[in-house]
Amino acid sequence: MPVLEGLWGPDLRMRDAGLGVGVEAGVCPDEAPHSPVWGPLRTPPVTCGGLSLALELPALIRQLRAAWRARRGVPRGPERSTWVESDKEEVEEVNQDIEDRSAHLAADGRLNTGHAGVLLVERRGSYPLIDLRILKTSAQQGEVEAGRRKVKRQLSFQRYCHASRLLRGLVPHTPGSLHLLDDDYLGQAAHMLSKVGSWNFDIFLFDRLTNGNSLVTLMCHLFSVYGLVHHFQLDMIKLHRFLGMVQEDYHSQNPYHNALHAADVTQAMYCYLKEPKLAEQLNPLDVFLGLTAAAAHDVDHPGVNQAFLIKTRHHLASLYQNTSVLESHHWRSTVGMLRESGLLSHLPADMSQDMEQQLGSLILATDISRQNEFLSTFREHLDNQDLDLQLASHRHFILQIALKCADVCNPCRVWELSKQWSERVCEEFYRQGDLERKLDMEISPLCNQQADSVPAIQIGFISYIVEPLFEEWHRFTKPSPLSRTMMGHLHKSKAVWSRLRHAHTPSDTQTHPHTEEPEPGGGRGGEGEDIP
Ligand SMILES: Nc1ncnc2c1ncn2[C@@H]1O[C@@H]2COP(=O)(O)O[C@H]2[C@H]1O
Ligand SMILES: [Zn+2]
Structure with a gap:
């Protein structure tokens, strides 16, 4: 599949002069930000297993209810026709x-x-x-x-x-129907959180149960699970303010790059942080950075790719000199929100600056065009067996890899969830293609609905991006039960997409999600599920 190989290969990145501002991300362990200000742990991280959920849930439900009531009933996704209006x-x-x-x-x-x-x-x-x-x-x-x-x-x-907070729907609001259903839905959401470490976690359902607040709710829960609020002496109001800003700044009209994708990546990141190989070595700072980077890694994504921003001369492309344009914007926006919320303002300046830089290094690592750079470093470390997770720089590198895995893990999810992500991401590509057509521009690779079918895109993505990365992650985890489960789903999904591809005529690009099932054994569940 030479065309797809080219698309997913390293040439995708439009290189230009380096960033004129800010600090370059650490790419390999030696270059990763050094964190001299963080000494050994004062409080060991509280693991999910060690936490009494019975104590946490009432507080969580109160928070959920407050968030829910404080939110206007904004529809999650306008019709397609309104997007390109x-x-x-x-x-x-x-x-x-x-x-x-x-x-x-x-x-x-x-x-x-x-x-x-x-x-x-x-x-x-x-x-x-x-x-x-x-x-x-x-x-x-x-x-x-x-x-x-x-x-x-x-x-x-x-x-x-x-x-404006007011115009963006953050005024107190209590629609009657939601009010009636509050307790029931929140009870179910709280129940789901007790299984948040399961790879089968249905983020779509969770988002509906929390009335579109999955990202804030999930992050609050995970911060509580790990004792991060206590460890960093975080102000809960500021934390809510920060998380609310992050969630709100995702574009709900994007089919894929919205707050739900961020919540999905955060949940996957949590599963990876719990991997035995990692969990014992991580300190609260690592966990804080990993979760926060996952939650904010695509914030304010416009629903079009970097190449589109460059060819339309978008101000962000010139601001970031055509290099990691979107990722730089996600990072710098995150820093803006951290500062605006004052979440870290009580910490010494060198600590908060170090945290901002490390967040940048993690978010910039999600630039898919840098995949090969990270992959070869990862492979080299595994071949040499020289990863030492007691070193902050090595832990940082593994956090970068874990976030990259979480970002592209959707083909490793159970088919029922995985196919929804595939359809969403392709829909976003096609919308870009429609816009390019409308503006008399050349249609970008993968964005032509008439030529690029969902199955073909999926097979290319799995073969050239997901499989190579997860094969190494599999090796890194030794492999773990979760890793075996993910590889199982991945191979089955690929087989289903291959069947669908052959069943398709070129003009028939829609999948038939309710009629196609993965091969026997590819459904929910699966060995090695890790439920706290
Ligand atoms: N299932 C998928 N099929 C094709 N491309 C995908 C899929 N999932 C993720 N991607 C791409 O991989 C990219 C990873 O970084 P982003 O989330 O910014 O944007 C993502 C998409 O462009
Ligand atoms: Zn992403």
Whole structure:
């Protein structure tokens, strides 16, 4: 499959000059951030098994109820037609504002362009959204300047809407039906949390039971499980504020890159942190960083890829010099939210800065175009058997690998969950393709619904990205029961996609999720399930 091989290969990355600001991520263990400020543990991490859930759940339910009541009933996903709502006229009109907008933002003082040694932070509300209506294609450059003032007004209103807690649906609100169902749903959500370490955990169901608050709820629970609030003396209000911001800044209209994906990655990360090979070696800082990076790793994702941002000359592409554009934005936005919430403000400055840098190194590692770089380092360590998890730098490297695994683990989930992710991610690709068609741009690889079928995309993704990575993870875990389970699901999913691919005509690109099942034995459950 040469075409797909090319797509998933290292050439995907559009290299340019290095980041002009901030700090490069540590790639191999030797380069990983050193954490001199964190001494040995004062409090050993409280494991899930050691925790009385009976004590935790009432508090959790109170938090859930408060979060639920404080949230407006915003629909999770508008119809597809509303997503690409702009017509060309709007695009042309709005596009004229790009230079103006940058100047305006700089003048606002909201954009820290980063002098030497200063971390560039993207703050919430710095941009209206990554709004696809303000993209500029080369063809459209230099066209009429009509509507400038109108555009400015529109952008500042959007920015206001985005930044305003009130308009973004965070006013107290108690719809009657939800009120009635509160206890029942929350009881079920709380029950699910008692099995949060299971690889079969159904994040889709959990999200419905928590009324779209899966990310906040999950993170609060996991922080409590590990005793992180106590260990870092975190202020619960600030923690909720931070997590609420992160969840809200995911775009619910994205089929794939939304808060649910973040919650899914966080749950997978938790499963990996519990792997015996890792669990005994990790300290609270490692766990805090691993979970927080997982939760925030795609925050404010626009639903289009880096190549799209580059070719439409999006301001983020120039800000990050065409290199790890999205990942840099996710990281710097996370730092912005950490600072805005004040979550770490009680810690000494060198500690919080170290945490911000390590979060960056973890989030930047999720750039899929750097896959081979990480994979060969990982392989080398496994071949040489020289990983020493007592070293902070080696633990950091394994956290990077674990996060990468969590980010692409959806084909390793049970088929019922896995196929939903496949459909969602392909739908997002196709939407980008539709937008490119609409803007008379070349359709990006994998984004042409007529040519790139879901099964073909899945087989390519599994073969060139997921299998090579998980084979090494399998080796690293020795292998563990969970790792065997994941490999089992992965191979079965690949076999199903292969069958589906052959059953498809080129124009028939939709899967038939309810009629296709994995091979015998590929259903829920599976050996080695690890339930706390
Ligand atoms: N099932 C899948 N099929 C194809 N691509 C995927 C799948 N899951 C994840 N990806 C891609 O892998 C990328 C990993 O990083 P992101 O989550 O930013 O974006 C993800 C998608 O572009
Ligand atoms: Zn992701």
